[in-house]
Amino acid sequence: MYISLCVIAYNEEDYINSILEDIKQQDYNHQDMELLLVDSASTDKTRELMQDFLNKNDTEFRKISLLDNPKRTLPCGWNVALKAYEGEAILKVDAHATIPKDFVSKNVALLKSGEDVCGGRRPTIIKDGTNWQDTLLLAENSMFGSSIASFRNNPGKTYVKSIFHGAYKRKVFDKIGGFNENLTRTEDNEIHYRIRKAGFKIAFDPEIVSYQYIRSSLPKMLKQKHANGYWIGKTLRVCPGCLSLYHFVPFAFVMAILVSSLLCIFTKLSIIYMLTGLMWGAYIALALLMAVMAVVGADKKSRHLSAILLPVLFFLLHVSYGLGTLKSIFR
Numbered sequence: 001m002y003i004s005l006c007v008i009a010y011n012e013e014d015y016i017n018s019i020l021e022d023i024k025q026q027d028y029n030h031q032d033m034e035l036l037l038v039d040s041a042s043t044d045k046t047r048e049l050m051q052d053f054l055n056k057n058d059t060e061f062r063k064i065s066l067l068d069n070p071k072r073t074l075p076c077g078w079n080v081a082l083k084a085y086e087g088e089a090i091l092k093v094d095a096h097a098t099i100p101k102d103f104v105s106k107n108v109a110l111l112k113s114g115e116d117v118c119g120g121r122r123p124t125i126i127k128d129g130t131n132w133q134d135t136l137l138l139a140e141n142s143m144f145g146s147s148i149a150s151f152r153n154n155p156g157k158t159y160v161k162s163i164f165h166g167a168y169k170r171k172v173f174d175k176i177g178g179f180n181e182n183l184t185r186t187e188d189n190e191i192h193y194r195i196r197k198a199g200f201k202i203a204f205d206p207e208i209v210s211y212q213y214i215r216s217s218l219p220k221m222l223k224q225k226h227a228n229g230y231w232i233g234k235t236l237r238v239c240p241g242c243l244s245l246y247h248f249v250p251f252a253f254v255m256a257i258l259v260s261s262l263l264c265i266f267t268k269l270s271i272i273y274m275l276t277g278l279m280w281g282a283y284i285a286l287a288l289l290m291a292v293m294a295v296v297g298a299d300k301k302s303r304h305l306s307a308i309l310l311p312v313l314f315f316l317l318h319v320s321y322g323l324g325t326l327k328s329i330f331r
Helices: 016-024 046-057 074-084 103-112 131-141 170-176 187-197 218-238 245-266 270-297 305-330
Strands: 003-009 033-039 063-068 089-094 117-121 167-169 202-209 211-213
Touching: 003 016, 003 074, 003 103, 016 046, 016 089, 033 046, 033 074, 046 063, 063 074, 074 089, 074 187, 089 103, 089 170, 103 117, 103 167, 103 202, 131 218, 131 270, 131 305, 167 170, 170 187, 187 202, 187 218, 218 245, 218 305, 245 270, 245 305, 270 305
Parallel strands: 003 033, 003 089, 033 063, 117 202
Antiparallel strands: 089 167, 117 167
């Protein structure tokens, strides 16, 4: 199978060489691979590094193209790639990621078995493992800190609603069209919703693995969560069917905090105080339980004293995400 592998990057000079080297090390026949390197108007050396890779490896693959995405956002970048790719299928990989050498071959094997869309697990990792970053990783990897999406929490070999680093046969996009360029962060949710509505199944195989680097600091992580929540609110207006109930749990939590606080201030009803106490008690108990589970499930090298802050991290992540959704809904 002639496979097109697409990488879209914006200001990824610290990571782009790593993912390009991963691609070069793939055990799939390079002459059956096309590389599409899409630069989203980077202001650092990302495009220069892409060009350097192309110059040094031009004959290593059947074809390498360096394309420009002047609109900068991911869905616009994917559409640039979809207009240019020549393969029988396209496989998209985030620049902020790393892939094992059998990543392409395992995706192709699943496509050749009869699947039209496929993907696998996408655990998160850290680039520079300080003790604090290990704790941030524990929070991100916890179901309580991220979500119950299949690519985060392995459900076994099955069909799912969405995937992260996905492979798609050409007929899929020929039928449904490209990405919605109005959705900056939730383009995957929307495109996979349309894929399912068009009658295609999304196959999940836990043997397919890729890794995503988490944000390197708490402020960056909170900023990312806030933006994710914000785009959930915007997507609610565009495609409510592509969202799941768990997307709105942080929003519901933030609303519960606001409503209960206002009621406690402006009312004297004892039942309000009791319900508010029950809410906080349940949340604190669950946060502590999930923190313990995260620490117990981690390897010894990832367990540090800073892990006692996991319940606080969970709270900050939930509030940041929920406030993003609240801001978008009422804006």
